[in-house]
Amino acid sequence: xxxxxxxIIKAKVSGDSMLxxxxxxxxxxxxxxxxxxxxxxxxxxxxxxxxxxxxxxxIKRIAEVTADGDYYVLGLNPSQSTDSRSFGAIKLKAxxxxxxxx
Numbered sequence: 378x379x380x381x382x383x384x385i386i387k388a389k390v391s392g393d394s395m396l397x398x399x400x401x402x403x404x405x406x407x408x409x410x411x412x413x414x415x416x417x418x419x420x421x422x423x424x425x426x427x428x429x430x431x432x433x434x435x436i437k438r439i440a441e442v443t444a445d446g447d448y449y450v451l452g453l454n455p456s457q458s459t460d461s462r463s464f465g466a467i468k469l470k471a472x473x474x475x476x477x478x479x
Contacts, residue, residue, distance in 0.1 A: 384410045386474070388424060388434065394452035394459070395422075395436055399476075405436070411475035417448060422476040425450070428464050435459070436476065441466075448472070 390403045399405060399422075407424045417423060419439050427433040437450035437460050447466035452458025461467070 384408060385477070386424075388436075390436065393457040394454050395438075396454040396457070398422075398453055399436060406477040407474040408477055409474040412469075412472060416442075417469070417472060417475070418442075422478075423448075423450070424473045424476065425467055425471045426473065428467055428471060434473065437461075 386407050386409060387404055388407060390399045390401055390405060393401055417439055419442060421439045422436065423439060424434055424436055427435055435450075437452055437458070439448050440451045440461070441449040443449060443466050447468055449461040449466045451460045451462070455462075
């Protein structure tokens, strides 16, 4: 990940889990301040720390906000995605930011 300024970071997509919207090798921008004054919502595309592999960051879409305030995330290309179906819902503190839509 790169930083051009402290609010927007750039990252390179690795893999096909978010096809057809985000492509392997594509550079995306993430707003790290998007959730300072509001909570993430269903259908937000987010960058977050993998719950078990702390050096790994993932890009997924929020599919559900659970009753206890956690976030169930899914890839857009389910057959190629490691997401909440395998590691469960993620905590708010794991979310780095919201992807800036193309």
